[in-house]
Amino acid sequence: MSDSNYPRFCPVAMAASLLEPRWTMLVLCEMWSGSTRFSEIQRGVPGMSPGLLSKRLKEMEANGLLIRRGSGPGAHAEYLTTPLADELEPLIRGLGEWAHRNIDCETSLQDLDARMLMWNIRRKIDLLQLPKRKSVIQFILNDTPNETANYWLVAKPGEETDLCYTDPKFDVDLFVVCELCALTSAWMGHSTFEEEIDGGRISLTGHDLMQRTLTRWLMRSSYAEVQ
Numbered sequence: 588m589s590d591s592n593y594p595r596f597c598p599v600a601m602a603a604s605l606l607e608p609r610w611t612m613l614v615l616c617e618m619w620s621g622s623t624r625f626s627e628i629q630r631g632v633p634g635m636s637p638g639l640l641s642k643r644l645k646e647m648e649a650n651g652l653l654i655r656r657g658s659g660p661g662a663h664a665e666y667l668t669t670p671l672a673d674e675l676e677p678l679i680r681g682l683g684e685w686a687h688r689n690i691d692c693e694t695s696l697q698d699l700d701a702r703m704l705m706w707n708i709r710r711k712i713d714l715l716q717l718p719k720r721k722s723v724i725q726f727i728l729n730d731t732p733n734e735t736a737n738y739w740l741v742a743k744p745g746e747e748t749d750l751c752y753t754d755p756k757f758d759v760d761l762f763v764v765c766e767l768c769a770l771t772s773a774w775m776g777h778s779t780f781e782e783e784i785d786g787g788r789i790s791l792t793g794h795d796l797m798q799r800t801l802t803r804w805l806m807r808s809s810y811a812e813v814q
Contacts, residue, residue, distance in 0.1 A: 605650050610635050610643055612679050615652070615668065619676055620710060623665040630750075633702040647672075687810045692777040699767050701728050702752075705738045708774060708805070709750040712742055716804035717797065719744055723757045724797075730767040761793035776811025 606612055610632055617631035629640055644666060647653045652672040656665045686695075705726065724740045739751040739759075763770075769788035772778045780802050783789040791798040 605652065606675075606679075608643065608646065610639065611647065612682075614640070614643060614647070615672060615675065615679065618653070618666065618668050619673075620707075623667060624663055625666070628666065630706050631703070633706070634700060683810060684813045687775075687813045692772070695775075696768050696772060696777065699730070699771050701730060701736050701738070701767055704767070704771055704774070705740075705750055707808070709740055709748045711774075711806040711808070712740065712748045713804045713806055714742055714744055714748070716800055717742055718760075718794075721757070722761075722794075722797070723755070723759050724761045724763060725759045726770075727762065727764045728767045728770065729765070736767075759793065761791060761797045763789065763791055765789040773807070774805075774811070775808050776813070780805075 613632050613635075614628060617628050620631065622628045622631050625637075625640070625644075628644075629635065629637060632640070635643075644653065644655075648655055648666075651669055653666050653668050656667065657663060720743075722742045724742070726738045726740070728736045728738070730736060737754070739755055739757075741749040741751060741755060741757065765783070766788045769778075769783040769786075773780045773783045773789065780789065784791070791801065797804070
């Protein structure tokens with residue numbers, strides 16, 4: 588059956604026609620997490636090309652899922668979800684919880700994306716558990732057979748934690764050397780940070796207090812508590 592013959596009279600089919608296009612739900616999730624500018628949304632869905640993201644945003648706007656503001660000369664356009672889209676948030680969240688409960692963790696850990704993981708981890712840094720100054724944490728991720736990737740989190744009191752893809756040239760307080768799979772597993776709740784550290788798959792070097800309080804300032808994914 589072609590898309591043109593999709594049974595529109597069916598409410599499930601009508602919902603699917605809005606949400607099935609690839610990346611749509613991930614774009615919504617990124618926007619619900621606070622991203623409003625094109626560059627921010629793109630960083631949250633790094634596997635999506637700029638051209639496809641632009642196309643999808645236009646489709647979502649046409650379908651009433653978002654509005655675009657500030658597109659005048661010299662202005663940075665912002666994309667905001669509409670009440671229509673926001674009504675979907677608990678439903679899509681529930682879909683994610685269902686998948687987390689029922690899809691085998693080995694399957695979910697097969698196709699990983701270091702950039703997406705680190706972009707989401709930087710949102711889960713509890714600044715109140717870090718020293719009351721600028722803290723720099725370097726993550727060195729071994730993604731065999733791919734090359735080792737480096738990321739820097741720069742956390743300052745009262746400011747949003749920044750994620751750097753190139754060396755910001757600051758003194759590093761803590762080095763986190765780990766396997767990408769191990770970090771993803773611990774953060775998503777398939778295992779624990781303690782298990783991965785004890786197994787040698789995650790190692791910490793540097794600031795002693797930050798090492799000992801890792802599980803306080805590095806909060807896990809909200810899905811980690813799903814039973």
